[in-house]
Amino acid sequence: MEQVLEAVDRRSACGKRDYAMLLLLATYGLRACEVAALTLDDIDWRNERLKIRDRKAGNSTTYPLSTIVGAAIVDYLKNGRPSTTHREVFMRCSAPLAPIGHAAVISRAGHFIRKAGISVPRAGSHVLRHSCVQRLLNAHFSLKQIADYVGHQNASSTQIYGKIAVEQLREVALGDGEDVL
Numbered sequence: 140m141e142q143v144l145e146a147v148d149r150r151s152a153c154g155k156r157d158y159a160m161l162l163l164l165a166t167y168g169l170r171a172c173e174v175a176a177l178t179l180d181d182i183d184w185r186n187e188r189l190k191i192r193d194r195k196a197g198n199s200t201t202y203p204l205s206t207i208v209g210a211a212i213v214d215y216l217k218n219g220r221p222s223t224t225h226r227e228v229f230m231r232c233s234a235p236l237a238p239i240g241h242a243a244v245i246s247r248a249g250h251f252i253r254k255a256g257i258s259v260p261r262a263g264s265h266v267l268r269h270s271c272v273q274r275l276l277n278a279h280f281s282l283k284q285i286a287d288y289v290g291h292q293n294a295s296s297t298q299i300y301g302k303i304a305v306e307q308l309r310e311v312a313l314g315d316g317e318d319v320l
Contacts, residue, residue: 140270143251152221152232155219156219156229159246162205162207162208162272166205167270171242171244171245175227175231175238175240179226181228182212183204184204187209188202188273189201223236231243245263245265248265252266256305268289272285
């Protein structure tokens with residue numbers, strides 16, 4: 140994830156936007172459509188909360204607003220977002236002035252994954268969702284906790300996101316005192 144974030148040039152308006160979007164995708168495991176639909180009203184700055192409305196499972200989720208994510212959004216809002224009456228947070232960088240769509244969120248994530256030199260079968264925003272789930276699995280959260288976090292109705296939907304934890308499997312396979320071949 141660090142390599143992907145480092146690939147973003149945050150000096151430009153588009154870079155500020157892309158960096159904030161990537162942080163939302165990776166930190167909260169959001170879907171591209173959830174990032175694209177995020178509005179100014181969904182961010183409660185006073186209480187440091189981020190609300191994700193109308194999730195795929197039909198529910199809403201409120202997260203604590205990460206300091207890093209909040210700072211990236213503020214940087215974009217103050218120094219990158221064009222002046223507009225649209226309530227959506229993220230705007231297109233080129234004409235016509237309009238909120239960014241979910242396909243663009245997927246595309247931008249894929250661009251930076253490839254730019255970082257990361258080889259995956261289908262580079263896009265869902266890779267960052269998988270990465271978020273994997274980090275939670277590695278931190279020993281339960282599938283139920285992870286399902287709640289990423290907005291799944293049940294934990295069985297979350298199982299497909301968990302990639303093989305290679306280091307944990309290696310420890311099990313090696314046992315005590317055995318060497319890696």
